[in-house]
Amino acid sequence: MSETRLRADSARTVQTILEAAERTLNRKPTATMEEIAAAAGVARTTVHRRFATREALIAALALWAAQQMSDAVDAARPETTPPLIALYQATANALAVKLSWGFATNATLAPGNEAERIQAGIVERCDRLFERLADAGGLRPGVTSLWARRVYYALIHEVCQDAAAHPDTPFDADAVATQLVETLLHGVGTPGTTL
Amino acid sequence: MSETRLRADSARTVQTILEAAERTLNRKPTATMEEIAAAAGVARTTVHRRFATREALIAALALWAAQQMSDAVDAARPETTPPLIALYQATANALAVKLSWGFATNATLAPGNEAERIQAGIVERCDRLFERLADAGGLRPGVTSLWARRVYYALIHEVCQDAAAHPDTPFDADAVATQLVETLLHGVGTPGTTL
DNA sequence: ACAACTTGCATCACGAATGTCGCAAGTAGC
DNA sequence: GCTACTTGCGACATTCGTGATGCAAGTTGT
Numbered sequence: 137m138s139e140t141r142l143r144a145d146s147a148r149t150v151q152t153i154l155e156a157a158e159r160t161l162n163r164k165p166t167a168t169m170e171e172i173a174a175a176a177g178v179a180r181t182t183v184h185r186r187f188a189t190r191e192a193l194i195a196a197l198a199l200w201a202a203q204q205m206s207d208a209v210d211a212a213r214p215e216t217t218p219p220l221i222a223l224y225q226a227t228a229n230a231l232a233v234k235l236s237w238g239f240a241t242n243a244t245l246a247p248g249n250e251a252e253r254i255q256a257g258i259v260e261r262c263d264r265l266f267e268r269l270a271d272a273g274g275l276r277p278g279v280t281s282l283w284a285r286r287v288y289y290a291l292i293h294e295v296c297q298d299a300a301a302h303p304d305t306p307f308d309a310d311a312v313a314t315q316l317v318e319t320l321l322h323g324v325g326t327p328g329t330t331l
Numbered sequence: 332m333s334e335t336r337l338r339a340d341s342a343r344t345v346q347t348i349l350e351a352a353e354r355t356l357n358r359k360p361t362a363t364m365e366e367i368a369a370a371a372g373v374a375r376t377t378v379h380r381r382f383a384t385r386e387a388l389i390a391a392l393a394l395w396a397a398q399q400m401s402d403a404v405d406a407a408r409p410e411t412t413p414p415l416i417a418l419y420q421a422t423a424n425a426l427a428v429k430l431s432w433g434f435a436t437n438a439t440l441a442p443g444n445e446a447e448r449i450q451a452g453i454v455e456r457c458d459r460l461f462e463r464l465a466d467a468g469g470l471r472p473g474v475t476s477l478w479a480r481r482v483y484y485a486l487i488h489e490v491c492q493d494a495a496a497h498p499d500t501p502f503d504a505d506a507v508a509t510q511l512v513e514t515l516l517h518g519v520g521t522p523g524t525t526l
Numbered sequence: 527a528c529a530a531c532t533t534g535c536a537t538c539a540c541g542a543a544t545g546t547c548g549c550a551a552g553t554a555g556c
Numbered sequence: 557g558c559t560a561c562t563t564g565c566g567a568c569a570t571t572c573g574t575g576a577t578g579c580a581a582g583t584t585g586t
Binding site: 220273274275276279283284286287289290291293294298315319320321322323324325326327329 | 514
Binding site: 338340341344373374376377380 | 530531532533534535536
């Protein structure tokens with residue numbers, strides 16, 4: 137386990153490649169190593185020097201993004217802050233990250249991946265947040281914290297998909313987070329309406 | 332434009348291939364023609380005889396699924412039935428179809444595709460349904476019919492993803508549709524709660 | 527039974543993408 | 557300035573998926 141010392145430019149190259157990979161794969165998930173390298177402004181062989189295989193590159197990308205997402209959620213202190221406040225904060229933070237790392241956060245990973253473990257950790261904290269919300273009487277009767285989280289995830293996904301489809305229009309994370317949480321809690325219907 | 336007469340077994344083969352393609356590609360979107368052919372119990376060359384290219388196969392698959400979905404929505408008479416009733420009916424019908432044709436309804440198509448036009452038609456009818464719902468006062472102020480439809484689609488997608496992940500557990504389309512519409516209209520939160 | 531059609535199988539050509547290597551040139555760090 | 561590291565470039569082998577073709581065998585429909 138000898139840690140090879142890296143020169144400064146080397147670390148920068150890795151960053152550049154990861155960012156370019158995200159950009160490229162987000163637009164076109166089947167993009168080749170060639171295209172990714174071109175987007176990063178480096179030769180294809182250089183990419184292979186840093187990431188032995190395509191799979192390794194994507195794994196590194198997913199791990200990097202998962203770390204960012206985990207930090208973004210933690211920044212909302214979901215365990216201690218009042219549930220609704222934490223929910224809003226975590227949403228705004230997560231949206232910003234997911235918008236920048238759309239591909240990396242959705243990438244299909246090989247089982248046993250490190251990124252998968254981190255994502256599982258996020259889901260866990262998210263579930264606990266909704267449980268706290270439920271305990272505080274914030275969830276309608278009949279709604280489990282698990283279902284709430286699934287709906288929550290679905291809304292985040294939808295919002296990011298839409299934002300990615302319109303890269304020209306500006307994205308106000310706070311406004312979108314507000315609308316998202318509002319919809320999550322109250323839906324789109326008039327309070328009285330029912331089947 | 333001479334319509335070639337087909338023998339009965341030929342038509343059956345096409346059906347078999349399409350169903351096998353759906354099954355196979357749903358589990359593994361990158362599956363090869365070889366794997367699809369194997370799943371259909373035919374030789375790879377036979378698949379190529381029916382569908383010149385892989386793209387053509389997927390296009391046919393998407394078209395087939397889009398037709399089914401369109402019919403499923405129409406069966407709810409979304410233009411004439413009271414909005415909430417139509418919404419529920421269309422949901423239950425659509426869920427059943429989307430569960431059987433998960434890959435085909437999500438497949439990325441080449442622009443100008445026939446299936447894409449049908450899907451656009453569905454979206455249009457769906458939007459009109461939500462507009463009717465809005466006109467009837469069924470949507471909260473501030474909620475546009477477009478946002479309502481986006482949330483609706485997101486919920487459908489989420490529910491089907493989850494169902495596909497647990498193929499062993501039975502799927503009660505009616506129960507799920509009820510929960511889905513309920514959540515769509517009222518969200519997961521307690522009525523009074525707000526930010 | 528006969529003709530037309532369809533399928534399976536083996537084979538081939540082709541292109542695309544991946545991954546590896548060696549060498550020359552350039553750059554960071556001391 | 558010297559050394560060690562990194563990069564770009566060109567070349568190569570390999571693998572994989574696609575698509576086409578010819579032929580023998582089997583099936584359908586009449």
